[in-house]
Amino acid sequence: MTATLKTRQGGPATSRPAVRRSRADKPFRHLTAAAGVVLLAIMAAIAVFLIAEAIPALYANEGSFLTELIWTPNNSPPAFGIGALAFGTLMSSFLALIMAVPVAVGVALFITHYAPRKLAGALGYIVDLLAAVPSVVYGLWGVIFLVPFMQGPSEFLNEYLGFIPLFSADQVVGRSMLTASIVLAIMILPIIAAISREVFLQVPRMNEEAALALGATRWEMIRMAVLPFGRPGVVSASMLGLGRAMGETIAVALIFPATFDITFGVLGPSGNSIAANIALGFAEAGEVGRGALIASGLVLFIITLLVNMAARMIVVGRSGARK
Amino acid sequence: MAKQIQVSGLDAYYGSNKAIEDISMTIEPRSVTAFIGPSGCGKSTFLRTLNRMHEVIPGARVEGKVMLDADDLYAPGVDPVSVRRTIGMVFQRPNPFPTMSIYENVAAGLRLNGRISKARADEIVERSLKGANLWNEVKDRLNKPGAGLSGGQQQRLCIARAIAVQPQVLLMDEPCSALDPISTLAIEDLIAELKDEFTIVIVTHNMQQAARVSDRTAFFNLAAQGQPGKLVEMDETTNMFTNPSEKATEDYITGRFG
Amino acid sequence: MSIQTISTGRRAKDTIVRGLVYLAFAIAVVPLVSVVYLVIKNGAERFDLEFLLHSMRNIGARDAGGGAYHAILGTLEQVALASLMSVPIGILTAIYLVEYGGNGRLANAIRFFVDVMTGIPSVVAGLFILAFWVLYLGQSFSGFAGALALAVLMMPTVVRSAEEMLKLVPSDLREASYALGVPRWRTIVKVVLPTAFTGIITGVMLAVARVTGETAPLLLTVFFTDSINADPFSGPQMGLPLYVFDQAGRPNDTAIDRAWAGALTLILIVMLLNLAARLIARWRSPATGR
Numbered sequence: 001m002t003a004t005l006k007t008r009q010g011g012p013a014t015s016r017p018a019v020r021r022s023r024a025d026k027p028f029r030h031l032t033a034a035a036g037v038v039l040l041a042i043m044a045a046i047a048v049f050l051i052a053e054a055i056p057a058l059y060a061n062e063g064s065f066l067t068e069l070i071w072t073p074n075n076s077p078p079a080f081g082i083g084a085l086a087f088g089t090l091m092s093s094f095l096a097l098i099m100a101v102p103v104a105v106g107v108a109l110f111i112t113h114y115a116p117r118k119l120a121g122a123l124g125y126i127v128d129l130l131a132a133v134p135s136v137v138y139g140l141w142g143v144i145f146l147v148p149f150m151q152g153p154s155e156f157l158n159e160y161l162g163f164i165p166l167f168s169a170d171q172v173v174g175r176s177m178l179t180a181s182i183v184l185a186i187m188i189l190p191i192i193a194a195i196s197r198e199v200f201l202q203v204p205r206m207n208e209e210a211a212l213a214l215g216a217t218r219w220e221m222i223r224m225a226v227l228p229f230g231r232p233g234v235v236s237a238s239m240l241g242l243g244r245a246m247g248e249t250i251a252v253a254l255i256f257p258a259t260f261d262i263t264f265g266v267l268g269p270s271g272n273s274i275a276a277n278i279a280l281g282f283a284e285a286g287e288v289g290r291g292a293l294i295a296s297g298l299v300l301f302i303i304t305l306l307v308n309m310a311a312r313m314i315v316v317g318r319s320g321a322r323k
Numbered sequence: 324m325a326k327q328i329q330v331s332g333l334d335a336y337y338g339s340n341k342a343i344e345d346i347s348m349t350i351e352p353r354s355v356t357a358f359i360g361p362s363g364c365g366k367s368t369f370l371r372t373l374n375r376m377h378e379v380i381p382g383a384r385v386e387g388k389v390m391l392d393a394d395d396l397y398a399p400g401v402d403p404v405s406v407r408r409t410i411g412m413v414f415q416r417p418n419p420f421p422t423m424s425i426y427e428n429v430a431a432g433l434r435l436n437g438r439i440s441k442a443r444a445d446e447i448v449e450r451s452l453k454g455a456n457l458w459n460e461v462k463d464r465l466n467k468p469g470a471g472l473s474g475g476q477q478q479r480l481c482i483a484r485a486i487a488v489q490p491q492v493l494l495m496d497e498p499c500s501a502l503d504p505i506s507t508l509a510i511e512d513l514i515a516e517l518k519d520e521f522t523i524v525i526v527t528h529n530m531q532q533a534a535r536v537s538d539r540t541a542f543f544n545l546a547a548q549g550q551p552g553k554l555v556e557m558d559e560t561t562n563m564f565t566n567p568s569e570k571a572t573e574d575y576i577t578g579r580f581g
Numbered sequence: 582m583s584i585q586t587i588s589t590g591r592r593a594k595d596t597i598v599r600g601l602v603y604l605a606f607a608i609a610v611v612p613l614v615s616v617v618y619l620v621i622k623n624g625a626e627r628f629d630l631e632f633l634l635h636s637m638r639n640i641g642a643r644d645a646g647g648g649a650y651h652a653i654l655g656t657l658e659q660v661a662l663a664s665l666m667s668v669p670i671g672i673l674t675a676i677y678l679v680e681y682g683g684n685g686r687l688a689n690a691i692r693f694f695v696d697v698m699t700g701i702p703s704v705v706a707g708l709f710i711l712a713f714w715v716l717y718l719g720q721s722f723s724g725f726a727g728a729l730a731l732a733v734l735m736m737p738t739v740v741r742s743a744e745e746m747l748k749l750v751p752s753d754l755r756e757a758s759y760a761l762g763v764p765r766w767r768t769i770v771k772v773v774l775p776t777a778f779t780g781i782i783t784g785v786m787l788a789v790a791r792v793t794g795e796t797a798p799l800l801l802t803v804f805f806t807d808s809i810n811a812d813p814f815s816g817p818q819m820g821l822p823l824y825v826f827d828q829a830g831r832p833n834d835t836a837i838d839r840a841w842a843g844a845l846t847l848i849l850i851v852m853l854l855n856l857a858a859r860l861i862a863r864w865r866s867p868a869t870g871r
Contacts, residue, residue, distance in 0.1 A: 022764030029681050029766070035673030036682070036691040039736060043694045046701070046709045046733070053712040106605020114602050117381040125859075130613050132787075132855050134794020136822045137844045140829045141616045144623075144837060186612045193609070206418040210481070212379055214432035214488060215408025215587070217595035224431060228422035240700075247702020249797035250826055275704045279800055279826075290716065297708040301701065308700035394584050405586045437588060 050298045057291025065295065071260050071277065073292035074285060080292045082274070082299050084260040089273040089300065092177055092252065093245035095266065096184035101238050104189050108196035113222060124197055131190035139251030142183040147174035147255060154178060154267045169268035173257070177271035180255045184248055188241035195240065199233030200226055232314060239311030243304045249275035274300040325352040325522040326392045326491040328373060333387030334551070335365070335372050337380065342368045344551035346387070348541060350492075355514060355523045357533035357560065360543030361575065365552025366526050367415075369543070370494050373524065374410035375403040391491065408435075411490035415497045417477035419469035419484070425452075426465040428480055432488035447487055455483035456513050475506020482513065486521070493517065495525040499532065511536050530576060534564050542572045617848075624845025627838045633846070637807035645835040649843050651809040652824035655724055656850075658813045659803065659820055660793050662728035663735055668785055671739025678740070679747040680769055698737040706733040707798030715802070722804035724813025727820060730798035735788045742784025746777040779861050786858035790851045796822035821847050 058065055060078050068081025111123050151174045161167040203226050211221040253276035257269045274296045285293055328350040335343045343365035350356045358366040371377040372385050375396060389396040396406050419428045429448045433439060439447075448465070452458040457479040461472070469480050478498055485493060495514070499507040514536050517523060527533050533540050541557040556569050567573045574580055632648040640647035674691060682688025710730040714720050750773050758768040774781075804817035805827060821843060828840035 022766065025764050025766045028769070029677075032673045032677035032681060033687065035670045036677045036687065038670055039674055039691060039698070039740070040694055042733060042736070043698055045713060046705070049709060049712040049717060050705075053716055103605045103608050106602045107609045110602045110606040114599065115606075128859075129852060129855055132790055132794075132851055133616065134796070134822055134847055134851060136794065136796045136825045136829075137620060137848060138616065140825055140840055140844050141619055143829060144841075145615065145619055182612075186616075189609055190613075204418070204421075206414060206416060207420060209376065209379065209414065210418045210420065210484075211431075213374065213376055213407055213412035213414075214435065214484065215404055216432075216435055217404050217587070217591055219595045219598040220435055220591070222598075224420060228420070243700050243702075247704060249702070249704040250800075250822070254826070254829060275702060275797065278704050278708065279797055282801055290711070294708050294712055297705050301705045304700055304702055304705075305697060308697070312696065391584065396584070401584065402587065402592075405584050408587060409584050435587075435591065437590070 046301075050294055050301065053291055054295035054298050055291075057288045058295055060288050061292070069260050069262065071281070071292070073289040078288045078292070082296055084262050085272055085274045085277050085296060086299060086303070087262045088177070088256070088271055089246050089275070089303070091264075091266075092181045092184055092271065092273055093242055095177070095181035096188060096245045097238060097242050099182065099185040100189045100192055100241060101234075103185075104192035104237075104241075105196055105234060107189070107193040108200055109222065109226075111193075111197050112200040113218065113226070124194075127190050127193050127197070131194050133190075135187060135248055136250045138183055138187050139254040142179065142251055143175075143254040146179055146183060150174045150176070150179045150182070158267050165264050166266055169265045171269060172267045173269045175255055175257050175271075176268060177256075177266040180252045180271055180273075181266070183251050183255060184245045187248060187251060188244050191244065192234075192237045192241040195237035196230065196234050199230040199237070202233075203229045235314050236311040239307055239314070243307045243311070246273075246304050246307065247275060247300065249279050252276045253279040325520065327352045328492065328522065328524075329388075329390040330373075331388045331390075333369070333372060333385065333389065335368050335377055335385045336383065338382040341551040343372075343543075344553055346554045348554060348557050350522060350524060351539065352522045353518060353520075354538040355518050355525060355536050357537035357540045358524065358526045358543060359528075359530060359533050359540060359575070360552070360555075361545070361580065362528075363548070363552070364543040364545045366541075366543045367496050368552070370496055370524060370526050371412075373492070373494055374412055375406045376412060378403065408488065409490055410492040410494060411485035411488065413478070413481050413485055413493065413495045413498050416501050417474055417481050419472075419477050419480050421468070421470045423469060424466045425461050425469045425472070425480060428469040429483045429487050431484060436488070448483075451483040451487035452480075454486050454517070455479040456509060456516075457483055473506070475502050475509055478502060478506065478510060479513065482510075482517075486517070490521065492522040492524065495523065497526050497528060500528060507532070530564075534560060540564070542567075542569070542575065544571050544575070620841060620844050620848055623838070623841035624843075627842035628845050632839070632842050636809045638809070640807070642831070643833050643835060645838070647839060649819075649821060649824050649839070649846060651806065652819040652821045652843065653846065654809065654811060655727075655803065655813070655818040656793060656821040658811075659724050659728045659731060659799070659818070660789060662725060662813060663731035663792060664785070664789055666728065667732040667735035667788075668739055671736050671785075672743050672781060674736075674740045675743035675747055676769060676774075678744050680765070680773070695737045695740050698733075699741065701734070701737075702797075703730075703734055703795045704797035704801070706730045707801035709733065710798070711801045721815065722802060722817050723815055724803055724810070724818035727799045727803035727818065728813065730802050731792040731795060734795060734798065735792050738788040738791065739785055742787070743777070743781045746780035746784065747773060749780065750776045779864070783858045783862040786854050786861070790854035790858065793854065794822055794847060794851050796820075796826050799823045800826070821850070 061080060062077040063079035063081055065081055067083050068079055069084050071080045073080045111120050115123055154172045157167045158169055158172045207225040208221055211224040216224055252273055256271045256276045258272050258280055259270040260272060261270050263270050278293045278297060281293055331347045333346045334341060346369060360366050368377060373389060377383050377385055385397060420431060426448055429451050430444050433444060433447055449458060457476060460476060472480060499510050514523060537560045540560045540563040542555045543552050544555045545552040555571055564576060631646060634650050635648035636651035637647045678688050678691060707730045710726055714726050714729060715722060754772055754776060755768055758772045799820040800823060803820055806817040806819050810816050810818050825840050825843040825847060828836045828843060
C-alpha cells in the first residue's frame with residue numbers, strides 16, 4: 001500500500017550544521033535536481049503533446065465536441081462529441097463509489113475494531129494484496145462471470161423497482177452500466193478499504209478509551225472517536241477511488257456495450273466511458289480518429305485532475321480547520 | 324450517590340502474563356483513596372479493573388470479584404458498558420475529543436443516554452464545568468475546540484466530561500503527571516471538592532500529592548521485575564506516611580527506592 | 582441495582598451496526614473470493630508448459646493450444662526497461678526533495694506535480710506516448726514505447742515511496758557523518774541510502790507490481806502481435822495483460838481458456854512481486870504489527 005496520506009513537511013533538509021564542502025557535492029546536487037526537472041518536463045510534455053495532437057482533430061470535427069452524441073471521427077466529414085462518453089465515465093464512477101464506500105468503510109472497521117486481533121492482521125494483508133490484482137483480471141471475471149450472472153438480479157430490479165428511473169429499461173441485459181459499475185466498485189473497494197484502515201488505526205488510543213470510559217458502546221465509541229477523526233482520510237480515499245474508477249479502462253472496455261447515448265437507466269444495453277472508448281476505438285482509428293481519442297483523453301485527464309485536487313483540498317482544509 | 328467498592332482476590336492478566344495478583348481491599352465512599360507504588364507495580368492496571376477498562380486491551384482479562392455496594396461488576400450478564408457508565412475515569416494524559424468543541428466534549432457522555440433538551444444539556448454542561456472549576460475560564464468560548472485549551476484546562480475539561488454523566492465513582496489515573504505545578508494544584512483543589520459527592524480513587528507517582536489529597540492510601544509493590552504486583556498495605560494516609568507497618572512501604576515513602 | 586443499565590435502544594443499535602459491519606465484510610469478500618477462485622480454477626486448465634513456452638503464432642481462430650510465451654517475454658522486457666528508466670530518476674528526485682530541496686520553489690513544484698502525476702489514468706499515459714513517441718517523433722509501435730508509458734506511471738510512485746523512506750532516516754545519522762568530516766553527497770550515498778535501502782526496494786517492487794498489470798498504456802503503444810518478438814526496440818510486441826484482454830475479446834472458448842491462464846500467470850507474477858516486497862519490508866522491521 002503506497003498511497004498513504006502525506007503531510008507536507010520539508011523533511012530533514014532544513015537547518016543543517018555547516019558541512020565540509022566537497023568538489024563532488026555540487027555536481028551531485030545538480031544531478032538530483034536534474035532528475036526532478038526531468039519529472040516536471042514529462043508533466044509539461046504530457047499536457048503539450050496531448051493538446052498538440054488533439055487540436056487538428058478538433059478543427060476537423062464537424063460536430064460539436066461538447067454536445068454531439070456520436071463518435072464517427074473516421075468518417076468524412078468526421079464528427080464526434082465527448083458528451084455521452086463523459087456522462088458514462090461520471091455515471092459509472094459515481095455508481096461505483098456509492099456502492100464501494102459504505103462497504104469499504106465497513107471492511108476497514110471490521111478489520112480495525114471488530115475482527116479478532118490475530119485475524120485482523122491477516123485480513124489487512126489480504127486486502128492490500130487484492131488492491132494489487134490487475135484490472136484486466138477483474139475485467140475478464142466481469143465479462144465471463146458477472147455479465148451472465150447479473151441478468152437475473154437485473155430483471156428482478158427492473159420488475160420490482162422499475163418505477164425508479166434508474167432501474168427502468170425497455171430491455172434488460174447483463175452488459176449494462178450497472179454491471180460495469182459493480183466491477184468498478186469491486187476494483188476500487190480494496191484501495192478505499194486499505195486507506196480507511198490505515199486512518200482508523202491512527203485514531204489515538206486515548207480518544208477511544210475516553211469514549212469507552214464514558215460508557216459508550218463499541219458503535220458509540222466509533223461514532224465519537226473513530227469516524228470524526230477518520231473522516232477526512234476516508235473522503236480523500238474515496239476521491240482517490242473515484243479517480244481510479246474514472247481512469248479505469250480495460251475492465252469496463254470488456255463490459256460496456258459501447259453506445260453513444262445519455263440515459264439514466266442502468267439496466268439497459270447502453271453505456272460507455274472515455275477510457276473504454278479509447279481502448280476499443282484505437283485499433284480502427286485513422287489520423288483524425290487518433291486525434292479525437294487523444295482529445296477525449298485530455299478531457300479525462302482534466303476531470304481526474306480536478307477530482308484528485310478536490311481530494312487534496314478536503315484533507316488540507318479539514319486538518320487545517322481542526323487546529 | 325457515592326458508593327463503596329469492595330475488591331476480593333483479584334488477578335489481572337495481559338495474555339498469559341499476570342500483572343497483579345490476589346488484591347483485596349475496600350474503598351470507602353465519599354473519600355479519596357490514593358494508590359502509590361513503583362513503576363510497573365500494577366496500580367494503574369488495578370485501577371482499570373475497577374471500571375472494566377482493563378479488558379479493552381486485546382488479550383487482557385480479570386479474575387476475582389469487584390463489588391460496587393451489592394453488585395458484582397464481573398458477574399455474568401453485567402454489561403461492561405453500564406459499568407463504565409457508572410464508574411467514570413480520568414486518564415493520565417488529557418484526552419478531549421479533538422473534533423469536538425468544549426461544549427460537545429462535556430455533553431458527549433450525556434448524549435449517549437438519549438435525547439435531552441437543549442436547556443437541560445446547557446444546565447448540566449454549566450454545572451459540570453463549574454464542578455471542574457473551569458466554567459469561568461471557558462464560558463465565553465464553549466464552541467471553540469477543546470484541544471485549544473492548555474494542558475491543565477484540558478484535564479479539567481476531561482474531569483467535567485466524566486462528572487457530567489454523574490457517576491458513582493471517579494477513577495483518576497495519574498491525572499497530574501502531564502501537568503505543570505500550577506495546573507496540578509488546581510486539580511488537587513478540585514479533587515478535595517469532588518470528594519463530597521463522589522468516591523474518588525487516584526493513582527499517583529507523587530507521594531506529596533498522595534499525602535495532600537487522599538484520606539486512605541494503598542501501597543503496591545512487586546517482588547521483582549516480571550513478577551505480578553501486589554497490595555502491600557492500605558491504611559489511613561496519615562498513618563501510612565508517619566507510621567507504616569511494612570518495611571517496604573517505609574523504604575518507598577522515604578525515597579529509598581522507586 | 583446501583584449499576585445503571587444502558588437502554589435497549591442503544592444496545593440494539595450497537596448490535597445492528599455490528600451486523601452491518603460483518604455484512605459489509607461478507608459483501609466485500611464474496612466477489613473477491615469469486616475472482617480469485619475462478620482465476621485459479623479456470624486458469625489451471627491451460628496453465629501448462631505449452632502455455633508458458635509457446636506463442637500464438639499459427640494458432641487458428643478456433644484452435645486450442647498456443648500460449649503466452651511472447652506476452653510474458655514482452656512484459657518482462659517492458660517492465661524491466663520501464664524500471665531502468667523510472668527508478669533512477671525517481672530515487673534521485675526523492676533525494677533532491679529530502680536532502681537538498683527543503684521547502685524551495687523547485688522542490689514544492691516537484692512535489693505538487695508528482696502528486697498530480699500519481700493521479701494520471703494509465704490510459705492517458707499511453708495516449709501521451711502515442712502522441713509524443715509515435716505520432717510526433719514518428720517512431721513505430723514497440724515494446725520500448727510501452728516501457729516509456731509504464732515509466733511515466735512508475736515514476737511518481739517511486740518518488741513518493743522513496744521520499745517517505747528517506748524522511749524516516751534520522752537526521753542524527755546524517756549529522757554524525759558530517760561531524761566526521763564526510764561531505765554531504767558521500768553521506769547521502771554511504772549513510773542515508775543504505776539505511777533507507779530496503780524501504781526503497783519495497784516501494785520500487787510495489788511500483789513494479791502495479792505497472793506489470795497495466796493494460797491500457799500497452800494497448801496504445803506496443804500494439805498486438807501473435808509472434809515472439811524479443812527485440813523491444815523494433816516492431817510490435819505483446820504484453821501479458823494485453824494478451825488477456827485480447828484473448829478475452831475473442832469469441833471462442835479456447836481463447837477464453839487462454840485468457841484465464843494468462844490472468845493466472847499475471848496474478849502469480851504480481852502477487853510474487855508483492856509478497857517479495859512485503860517480505861523485504863518485514864525482514865527490515867520485524868517488530869511493527871497491528
